[in-house]
Amino acid sequence: MSQLFFVYFAGMIIAASVLVVALKNPVYSALSLLVMFFHVAGLFITLHAEFLAAVQIIVYAGAILVLYLFVVMILNVKQDDRYHSQWRIAGFVCVPLLIEVMVLLSGGAETSTTGPRAALASSAKTIAPDNTLAIGQTLFSTYLFPFEVASLVLLVAMIGAIVLAKREIGEQDNPNPMVRTKAAE
Amino acid sequence: MTIPISYYLILSGVVFLTGIVGVLIRRNIIAILLSVELMLNATNINFVAFSDYFRDLGGQVFVFFALTVAAAEVAVGLAIIIALHRSRSTINIEEFNLLKW
Numbered sequence: 001m002s003q004l005f006f007v008y009f010a011g012m013i014i015a016a017s018v019l020v021v022a023l024k025n026p027v028y029s030a031l032s033l034l035v036m037f038f039h040v041a042g043l044f045i046t047l048h049a050e051f052l053a054a055v056q057i058i059v060y061a062g063a064i065l066v067l068y069l070f071v072v073m074i075l076n077v078k079q080d081d082r083y084h085s086q087w088r089i090a091g092f093v094c095v096p097l098l099i100e101v102m103v104l105l106s107g108g109a110e111t112s113t114t115g116p117r118a119a120l121a122s123s124a125k126t127i128a129p130d131n132t133l134a135i136g137q138t139l140f141s142t143y144l145f146p147f148e149v150a151s152l153v154l155l156v157a158m159i160g161a162i163v164l165a166k167r168e169i170g171e172q173d174n175p176n177p178m179v180r181t182k183a184a185e
Numbered sequence: 186m187t188i189p190i191s192y193y194l195i196l197s198g199v200v201f202l203t204g205i206v207g208v209l210i211r212r213n214i215i216a217i218l219l220s221v222e223l224m225l226n227a228t229n230i231n232f233v234a235f236s237d238y239f240r241d242l243g244g245q246v247f248v249f250f251a252l253t254v255a256a257a258e259v260a261v262g263l264a265i266i267i268a269l270h271r272s273r274s275t276i277n278i279e280e281f282n283l284l285k286w
Contacts, residue, residue, distance in 0.1 A: 006188045010196045013230075017200045017223050021207035026215045033219050040226055047237040049245050056229075059252055064222070064259050071263045072215055075270050090209035094202050101198040105191045131245075138242045139249065150253040157257030164264035167271075 005046050012039040030068045037061045051132040193234035201227035214269070214276045218262050225255045 016036035020029045037060045044053040139147055200223055207220030229248045236244025270276055 003188060006192065010192070013196065014199055014203075017203045020219055020223060021203055021211065021216075026213055026219075029216055029219050033222060036223070036226065040230060043230065044233055047233045049233045049236065049248075052229075052233060052245055052248050055249070055252060059256060060222075060226075064256060067259055067263060068215065068219065071266060074267065075215075075276060087210040090206050093209065094206055097205070098198070098202055101195070101202075105194055134242055135245055135249070138246055142243070143246050143250075146250060150250050153253060153257050157260045161260040161264040164261065165267045 002046060006043075009039045009043040009046070012036075013043065026072045027069065030065055030072065033068075034061055034065050037065070049131065051135050190234060190238050193230060197227040197230040197234070200224075200230070212278050214266050214278055217278065218259065218266075221258070221262075222255065225251060 013036055016032045016039065019032040020036065023029045023032060037056060041053040041056040041061075044050075044056060204220045204223035204227060207223065208217050211217050211220065229251055232244040232248045232251070236242060236248075266276060269281065273280060
């Protein structure tokens with residue numbers, strides 16, 4: 001049963017991510033990214049990470065993707081989007097990486113059944129049934145300092161986005177602010 | 186019947202490579218940022234799979250931080266795109282060749 005779920009989620013994730021790259025209209029790309037986010041959330045549920053599945057849907061699908069769609073519609077891009085001339089470099093980079101991944105996985109596949117999972121199963125460490133409680137306790141004890149740093153990152157990103165995206169003060173009504181200040185004096 | 190960890194690695198590798206290909210071949214900046222999101226999600230799948238595999242919640246906490254960084258990256262990246270579009274009135278990546286040698 002879990003294999004059925006995995007095959008479904010993995011297939012949909014791969015198909016949606018290929019569509020993100022392949023579709024020419026950015027709105028369609030963003031919508032197939034939405035499909036991919038939902039299926040990643042489903043995969044998280046099968047991996048006993050229910051809290052992260054909820055956060056994935058709320059933050060990624062609810063906030064980040066809406067931001068993307070806003071910008072796509074603000075900019076009103078015309079559909080002259082062809083593929084980049086760097087596709088040869090892309091193939092040159094990605095084909096060896098794919099081969100490397102296959103070699104690594106085929107080498108490590110036979111040892112994976114007797115890996116750390118078997119060693120850890122004997123120890124008393126198990127994932128708590130209440131995933132949100134366990135994540136909260138881990139986050140506020142072991143990872144307290146990174147958590148604070150993450151909040152600082154968000155603050156810096158917010159200020160940076162405002163500074164980058166806003167117009168210069170007085171840009172709209174007067175293209176040359178120096179003249180205006182002299183006239184005001 | 187559990188899924189072997191290597192299946193999750195293959196899945197996240199394929200998604201990550203799709204993201205790399207998207208960054209390299211797309212000419213629309215917004216599509217490039219969407220491909221970066223693909224790569225971040227591939228690493229998240231890896232983190233959660235290993236967190237389940239090792240029975241350790243640290244992986245899930247790191248996904249949380251990756252999510253934070255992704256949100257910050259999207260905010261700053263889209264602000265940069267808006268500023269670029271305002272100064273050049275295009276978002277085709279080949280028009281921005283100021284730093285190209």
